[in-house]
Amino acid sequence: MDAQTTPVPPPGCPAHNSGARVPLYGPEFAADPQAYYAFLRHYGPTAPVELAPGVEATLVTDYAAALQLLQDSASFRKDARRWRDLAEGKIPADSPVAPVLTYRPNAMFSDGAEHLRLRQAITDSLAKVDTRRLSQSAERISDYLIAQFAERGSADLIADYAKQLPLFVFNELFGCPAGIGDRVVFGITGMFDGVNAEKAMGVMFTAIGELVALKRAQPGEDVTTWLMQHSARLTDEEMVHQLALLLVAGNEPLRNLIGNTLHRLLTHDAYANQGGLIDEALDDTLWENAPMSNLAAHYPVADMEFAGQQLRAGDLMLVSFAAANTGPALTAARKAGSNRAHLAWSAGPHACPSKDPARQVTVTSVENLLNKLPDVELAVPTDSLSWRPGPFNRGLTTLPARFTPAQPTRRPAARPTDRPAAQQQAAAPSAAGKGERGGMWSGFLNWLKG
Numbered sequence: 001m002d003a004q005t006t007p008v009p010p011p012g013c014p015a016h017n018s019g020a021r022v023p024l025y026g027p028e029f030a031a032d033p034q035a036y037y038a039f040l041r042h043y044g045p046t047a048p049v050e051l052a053p054g055v056e057a058t059l060v061t062d063y064a065a066a067l068q069l070l071q072d073s074a075s076f077r078k079d080a081r082r083w084r085d086l087a088e089g090k091i092p093a094d095s096p097v098a099p100v101l102t103y104r105p106n107a108m109f110s111d112g113a114e115h116l117r118l119r120q121a122i123t124d125s126l127a128k129v130d131t132r133r134l135s136q137s138a139e140r141i142s143d144y145l146i147a148q149f150a151e152r153g154s155a156d157l158i159a160d161y162a163k164q165l166p167l168f169v170f171n172e173l174f175g176c177p178a179g180i181g182d183r184v185v186f187g188i189t190g191m192f193d194g195v196n197a198e199k200a201m202g203v204m205f206t207a208i209g210e211l212v213a214l215k216r217a218q219p220g221e222d223v224t225t226w227l228m229q230h231s232a233r234l235t236d237e238e239m240v241h242q243l244a245l246l247l248v249a250g251n252e253p254l255r256n257l258i259g260n261t262l263h264r265l266l267t268h269d270a271y272a273n274q275g276g277l278i279d280e281a282l283d284d285t286l287w288e289n290a291p292m293s294n295l296a297a298h299y300p301v302a303d304m305e306f307a308g309q310q311l312r313a314g315d316l317m318l319v320s321f322a323a324a325n326t327g328p329a330l331t332a333a334r335k336a337g338s339n340r341a342h343l344a345w346s347a348g349p350h351a352c353p354s355k356d357p358a359r360q361v362t363v364t365s366v367e368n369l370l371n372k373l374p375d376v377e378l379a380v381p382t383d384s385l386s387w388r389p390g391p392f393n394r395g396l397t398t399l400p401a402r403f404t405p406a407q408p409t410r411r412p413a414a415r416p417t418d419r420p421a422a423q424q425q426a427a428a429p430s431a432a433g434k435g436e437r438g439g440m441w442s443g444f445l446n447w448l449k450g
């Protein structure tokens with residue numbers, strides 16, 4: 001290559017020192033990931049990256065290579081017990097990426113027949129979710145959250161809205177009564193905020209265990225019960241791990257999809273003049289600002305050549321949905337009208353099984369916010385917004401907004417049949433009713449009572 005075409009790493013990137021892997025963490029990466037992807041493409045379809053200090057991976061940035069990997073489950077497996085660097089003790093025990101990458105007995109880390117069995121139970125249970133009920137539930141939750149800040153005339157649309165809404169939706173879908181739901185919210189928030197993450201994870205697993213025991217005794221019209229009644233005959237332990245997977249795999253990307261779509265609407269005037277406003281902004285977000293930027297960890301079963309690169313069995317491979325979506329091949333397909341060819345939901349046997357419900361909740365919650373606060377606008381300059389660091393997710397730290405103060409929606413007391421399953425369960429005597437009083441989920445259930 002001559003001097004003019006030699007790719008230059010983004011400013012601050014340690015790849016300026018020849019031989020260094022490109023870090024997908026830290027403020028420089030979070031500030032401009034697309035500059036990093038542009039640089040990584042110069043390595044070819046795959047590139048050497050570091051996910052956190054001491055955690056090396058090969059990142060697939062090219063669309064065709066990504067599809068090839070995601071669809072070849074004979075050569076590439078999901079079971080993280082194959083991860084060679086972990087087995088050889090090279091991964092720091094306290095690495096921030098370890099909780100996402102280390103094995104758990106759930107669909108995401110399974111292969112072959114076991115994956116099929118666990119995934120079928122999940123997809124069949126999600127298919128039973130009534131779309132009308134899901135929209136109503138998302139709207140109720142949205143009303144409640146907006147009511148908490150409507151009179152203020154300002155809000156952080158991440159902390160006050162996008163972060164909380166998915167948690168409440170999951171509690172509702174799972175049929176969580178007050179005490180259990182409060183601890184699920186507490187646990188999962190703590191896990192992702194990284195404040196005493198281990199304790200938070202313990203609280204979440206205990207609460208889900210209690211939920212499973214409760215639904216064995218008192219089945220309901222909810223995902224927990226449907227999962228339990230599925231012909232896959234999940235054990236209690238399997239139940240807990242699949243529910244935790246739904247929560248962990250669903251919560252962060254849903255929060256980011258709501259946040260990134262709101263960000264797009266508030267920073268691009270073009271949508272204001274279009275009929276399909278929210279759908280359009282959501283699709284553009286999936287293409288250009290995918291909520292999960294790099295994931296789909298896979299491990300080659302044997303030493304092999306892949307996309308011109310020599311791999312060893314047990315190497316950690318990651319797919320960059322964000323780089324593939326914005327690379328030359330897909331950009332051309334998008335221009336030619338392939339509006340949903342992007343990889344934001346991944347592809348192949350482990351693609352997201354919750355695409356439609358996630359889309360529906362996002363559209364409902366964004367639409368309701370724009371309806372209730374029609375003049376909502378960004379309260380800070382666009383370029384002052386910052387993004388959370390880390391290789392996997394793409395989401396804002398805050399999204400400060402202002403609007404004309406509005407009267408919060410007051411809900412009339414609900415008739416018993418109008419009440420969500422969780423609230424009806426909450427009223428019933430249960431072995432699991434010993435939760436903390438006054439948690440976030442209890443606050444919502446009390447508000448619903450009017």
Ligand code: HEM
Pocket residue numbers: 107108109119122245246247249250251253254257286290291292295296297321343344345346349350351352353354355357358
């Ligand atoms: C209701 C919310 C959601 C739920 C319950 C959910 C659930 C799941 C589950 C269970 C998996 C693992 C599937 C398997 O391994 O067979 C998965 C994978 C995935 N989901 Fe979702 N998801 C949700 C929202 C989202 C959103 C909003 C996005 C981003 C647009 C997303 C993107 C993905 C991707 C990229 C994968 C593949 C990850 C990997 O292979 O490592 N999901 N999801």
